[in-house]
Amino acid sequence: MSFDLTGKTALVTGTSGGIGQAIAIGLAEAGASVVAVSASNSNETVAAVRGFGGAIEELSADLSDAEGLEAVFEQALGCFGGIDILVNNAGTIRRAPAAEHSRQDWQDVIDLNLNSLFFLSQLAGKHMIARGSGKIISIASMLSYQGGVNVPGYTASKHAVAGVTKALANEWASKGIQVNAIAPGYISTRNTAPLRADEKRNQAILERIPAGRWGSPEDLKGPAVFLASSASDYMNGHVLCVDGGWMAR
Template structure:
């Protein structure tokens, strides 16, 4: 593994119960990291997959929309591994309604989880990492960090914000040994896209626009998250990496 080796590292992954979070958590464990799997519903399956690889893992359930919940998550993560080397801010929600009908609560819920939580958990981890002079934070952005989308105004605003936070924190912390970057997944086969996949015409029109000719899967994020969490990316700061099968190149 060389510069991609994460042996002895402790990684916190939010939204780790399934989908992209599960894929990334397992990928980090395959590279040698021990995992703090965080979700609001439990990550037993993810923990079992990691332990089967011979790595340590802990399942933390928390309300990530509240500052107290985030503080407790970070405290427990430190108790588990003694330190946090990597933070992957993956937890997110989406509410699909036309902008003219988008409820205030839907907007607020999405912004709270997708944006405010990313900043506050990054702040908690960042303070710890700055004291140690090293650390990696990987935020999960989106194609909607670049585009407007349809019927997802809150989600789009939140993911634009994630890209902005990534760059802002990198400006402050890059010179202090802490690298902050983001992954912008393209169209991925997860529960978040189930509604689109079930619309056969729209699913096919999207697939036809992807140069790779297929939608992504959680496994497609393993390599990128390991890269951004390892010493291989020590000179990469404030970058939003598109993992999209070529979608943005069209």
């Protein structure tokens, strides 16, 4: 019963596919009503959840526009009457050597991966403080710990996600709100397609993963349900690696 999310409402961003889609479906499977927010359509996610009788509503929004986040959050509140769980998953990546990384690429990544995450968490935090409880889960990365190659903006944003998670946990844990993050390892999604297409890079990555395989978005379902449920009520400011053992090597 500790993992049962019946009666809870989850706002999940970046739900058109990949990790966000899997987490939205996983939370719905655990009983939560889901508000799916994405810049592109989440038709597959909606169809999957409704296919097993789950409750889901879809909102379309450009989350990189900080000025529009309050309206998005108000819309989300109206879907099921409140928000108990926020999953900050929406993100983007721009690949270019640091010496050639454009200001626009840098700004686009920071706007979506960091700024929208903080301001949406701020809105959710105020709502949850008034209710006396809530769960905020942000999607970090292996690049919350490492520097990566050709992704300086993404690396900066994901280091910041880990820091913001700890900062918010410090302030809100005493108010009944758990703020944590998940750091996925190398997961087979659109974002990692260029790495998997590079034979040498793909092999080097696989050789370091003790599990011997790339992760799938479904590997994030269980950890997300755990952090969204009462089973994690004494977890605060933690970044949970779901990486097939990558960080252990």
